[in-house]
Amino acid sequence: MIKIGSFNSPNVRPRWAFILPLLSVAAWWGMLIAMIVCWVAQGRPNYEQEHIYMAHLIVYLSNVGATNLQGLFIAGTATMGVFFVWSVIEETYLRSRRKRYLLPRFRRTATALHVACIILTFLASLSIFFVSCFKDTEYDTVHLTFVGIFIVLDLFWAICNISLYFIYARHYTHFKWFKWSAWLKVVWLIVGIGLAVGYVACMRVASIHGDASRLWGVSAVFEWALCFWFGVIMFLFSVDLGLRSKADSDYQTDSGSDWDKENNIQTPPQGTVHY
Template sequence: MVNTENGQKKPRVRFQIFHYYLIPLVALVVWFGLLISLLICWGIQGRPIYSFMTTKQNPVYLSDLGATNLQPLFISCSGFQAIFFVGTLVVGYYLRKKHKIQPYISHHQPRLAIASIICAIIGQLGILFVSIFNTKNFHSVHLSMVGIFIAFVFLACCCDFGVSYIFGSRGAKLDPIHNGTIFGKSRFANLYFVSFVAKIIWLIVAIVLAACFGYYMKHGNDSLSARFEWSICFWYGFLLILWSMDLFPSAVRKYRSKHPHLYETNQYDYENQNGGNSQWEKDINNKGRSSSELGDQYTYVNSPMMQNQKLANQQFANEENQTNPNEQMMQEDPALQNQALANQQFTEEPALQNQKLANQHLSVADQQVPPQQQQYEVNYQQQIPPSSQPQYYEPIASTNQNPSLPQQSHVMPDSQPVTYNQDPRVPY
């Protein structure tokens, strides 16, 4: 129990009472009911030794009780539990394919699940034929069907346990909402691997019990052999409990989808609950739907939001992988790389920035000068001294003269008249 803010107590785990996890439990109740009923009836009858039995023993074999007037009970209960046994595996496959519980994380898992279903069907047909062909009238057929039942149920368990092992050994690929199942840093430190270990323990115990049953039967100790047979029958029911635990998360999520205001959800739109547009708040308001129409939500990793996020991440990765042609050319040409470094250095040094501004100002001044004043250029041999009155040295006249423009003439001693145009950039 957990204390709420109001001091009230509520359970740690809330779940939908009538849900898929009940399917193997129904098979369990029917199977245990069959076994207990047969033992009670045999005890009420005074623990008789039937005429077709060769030796006295205590207790008798299950097959011996099924060959008496209790055979209709044996047939009906065996067939009923067989339906729910196979239905458990089918429902588990359906829920994982529809992403209502932890979906498959390997392409081998669906194949193992289908193989498990096929083997389970054959094995459960075997137990049905065991009840139909009784040991009294069809002894050899009866023993053959027992062998088929044990062999194919064993194969079905191995395939299903393989699915659990893949979940438990690859915890990094699990749905993010299953982070609560991880309790350590090791990749095997998760509840799925614990479930796998529990199933392996069940399988090992079942093999040991079956081996003891066959050993004592072969050596003529029927009483001890019968005890191991009944132990195997009851132990078989615990497998159904393990499978019920595999389907239980679906019942938890069903309850959360119908009562998000009572239990904090960890599904994909939990972050949007305060926005008022989430599916969970629509379920609270019910929107005219009955409670039976409120189905399970997608798991977080397979939600539309996460699918869009995956597409966005993929597109972003593709854009990063695509190199700009200019950048690619620059990477291939060292000269362009040096030029890029020079440009970067130019933009970073203050002195170069001032020079750049000065050049821009000078280019603007050049554009403002009338075109007729730029026809002639004079190259002076010496720099003009800073003086308020211009001092002229003999210039080298430009050969590109335009007679249509006004000319200025200066006669200097021992020299020929020269003409020049005043350079506006030279301070006088």
């Protein structure tokens, strides 16, 4: 069991923690691909008949999710969310003073950012789950509201996670992955923001130009691209959890390190990774 304070949750062996984000993206991408395949297999029905340039060419994810495939939509978002939240909790646990399997967190700022990541991930996962539960054909306003909440929460989660890794990169200068991870996530975030802006902007402009606007189809392309792009972060997160030196010598400090002094640790506990 993962034990953080009075909180307990299921656990996996530390060396297999990197699989959790991969299971999350597998569920997410698997759902997206399955929905596209099913839409094509059903003859590419046009759910937006008033948008003539979308006919048989592209479809909104939400429109497919509002059909008889809603069960798949719900299952995919729920599974993705569970493993996403579990991954974030797992990292916090593996960097705890009790476990110290990964380079340990330090100072209140790092701990606060870890907690913020857990809360934001949980709320974001809950939001996308509600997106799948409320059909846009029946609850359009609620559906779009939760889509917006999901995007905003993921934005703040990414900012917290990137900030955390820049802090680690500054403290653990010998472990270069922290800096690489932070900058790669910055790139991921910038591209994601660009896709989200393109999606919203095209919809807004298309609504002004009317149902015959080609931008409705363009906005749908942005939507699918954004959905698939979201899954890319899981691969970086998998490396975060799995990239660990095989030799203690890679962590060239001892019990006299600043972290140990701050936490009054005189002798590293048995099995500790020396960093």
